[in-house]
Amino acid sequence: MTPDLHCTSLTKTFGDTNAVDNVSFTVPAGSFFSILGPSGCGKTTIMRMVAGFLEPTSGDIQIKGQSVLNVPPNKRQVNMVFQHLALFPMMNIAENIGYGLRRKGLSKKEIDIKVEDALDRIGLPDIGMRRVEELSGGQKQRVAIARCMVLEPDVLLLDEPLGALDLKLREHMKVELKALQAAFDTTFIYITHDQSEALVMSDKIAVMNAGRFEQVGSAQELYYQPETAFVAGFVGDSNRWSGTVLKKNGANLLVQTSNGLSLRGTVKGNSLQEGQRIDAFVRPEAIRIAYKAEELSGFDNQVSGIVSSILFNGAASRVLVKDQKGLQEIAVNLPQSGEFASLAKGAEVHIAWSSDQATCFATGAA
Template identity: 80%
Template sequence: MTPDLQCTNLTKKFGETTAVDNVSFSVPAGSFFSILGPSGCGKTTIMRMIAGFLEPSSGDIQIKGNSVLNVPPNKRHVNMVFQHLALFPMMNIADNIGYGLRRAGMHKKDIGFKVDEALERIGLPGIGHRRVDELSGGQKQRVAIARCMVLEPDVLLLDEPLGALDLKLREHMKVELKTLQAAFDTTFVYITHDQSEALVMSDNIAVMNAGRFEQVGSAQDLYYRPDTAFVAGFVGDSNRWSGKVVKQDGENTLVQTTSGLTLRGATQGRSLSQGDTIDAFVRPEAIRIAHNAEDLASFDNQISGTVTSILFNGAASRVMVRDTEGHEEVAVNLPQSGEFANLTKGAPVHIGWASDQANCFSAGAS
């Protein structure tokens, strides 16, 4: 089946600076695809090329199998939702949603029908007469999406649309956006620097760094099976150690960290040799904490230490543990059992994790 969006060897240069460097990807019909990366990595440049606001230096962009190079923005079957929603304050909600349809010359009766249908789909029936300033931030977001969706685009581009919302509303809108995407059955391409947004909403995610895609895959692939050190460090939280390979035996890697810890890790198929400089990553939730070392006998990596701080955040609370030699602080997710409810700073504890939970990458590899 032809994807709704196909970008092939997409490159954009501004003078001597390469903002997007030979990027290729496809987005199947009806899916939610996110481009995740830090500020300045090139993700907005990709979106502006898809929308037609920038022309690629080289490469091709196809929508529904047809190249849109040199096609002006208003002739592409693409719409875009920005961080600042740009709803017209002098118009009511219905007029905002129907604006593009009026510009396209649609009959007034048909516009009214499509606007009412869109309001139903976004869960705001009967508010077409209300003013923009009467809406909450989340409602404005839904109206901005409805204004785009009534035009029936093949692809909807969303440029960090939740960035201007407060934290609680952002959390709510992450779920709501995915619901809206399913309701309209339209292909969404979403860019963000917020990993939680991408992980929660997306069918597939491209992690971008310095103009290139580091990895494209599902949220589970990126989180549990990162291809590069950048992905391992950028997606989710991780403890990170730098060091050297002391011994390499197949997938098993014995590492001496620069701070003096010895740990066992896994290469997950990557080629490492004795003496190589590496970075190792372990998720806080992969580390078990115990009062007795005997409880951790099954783990390849064990450390005795002291609690240095407790970062309370309800179910996501975390403790920092410094090993008894004073080498490292390790972040550990705090179990929600009563056994650790009264854990205090300075308490002696033991932590452990399995070697296959320590992802080892050649240092300097992106």
């Protein structure tokens, strides 16, 4: 099946800066594809090139197998939802959704049918006569998507559309957007710097850094099998140590960290050698905590320390444990058994993790 979007060697240069540097990717029909990265990494530049607002310096963009280079935005089967939704306050909801159809010259009967269908799909069948100011933030988001979808684009581009919403509504809209994408069966390209949005909604995610894609994969692949230090540090939370490889046995490493900790970890492939500088990453949820060291005898990395801070966040509560030399705080997720409900700052604890939970990368390889 021809993919909805295929970009080949996409490059965009501004002066001496490569905002997008030789990026290639394919988005299958009907999928939810996110580009995740920090501000200034080039993700919005990619979206603007796909939409036709910018022309690539080099490379090609194909939609449904056809190159759209030099095709103006209004001639591309692409539509775009921005963070600021720009709904027309002088029009009611049905008029907002039908605006693009009127511009295309459809009859009133055709417009009414398509608008009614779109309102049904977004789960708001009875709001057509309401004014924009009468809607909640989430309802406005759905109307903005419906206004794009009635035009039946091959690809819908979404540029950080949840950024202006409050936290609770953002959490709700993550689920809503995924459901809307399935309801319309249209390819969504989603731009965000918020890893939670990308992880929850996407079929595939491209992690972008300094104009390039570091890794493309599912949420699970990015989280559990990062291929670069940047992905390991950017996706999810991690404890990070810098150090030197003392011994190497296949994928297994013995590392001396810069703060004097001996740490056992793993590396993918044969990319590290003895004597090489590395960064090691361990997720807070991979670390076990106990009051007695003997309770952690099955782990090959063990550290004693003092609780320096308790970060209560309900089911996601964690503690910061300062290692025995007092040089680094290690974040540890608390189990929900209630065993540590009385844990206090200053308590002596023991923490441990297995070597396969310590992923190592060459320093500077990000």
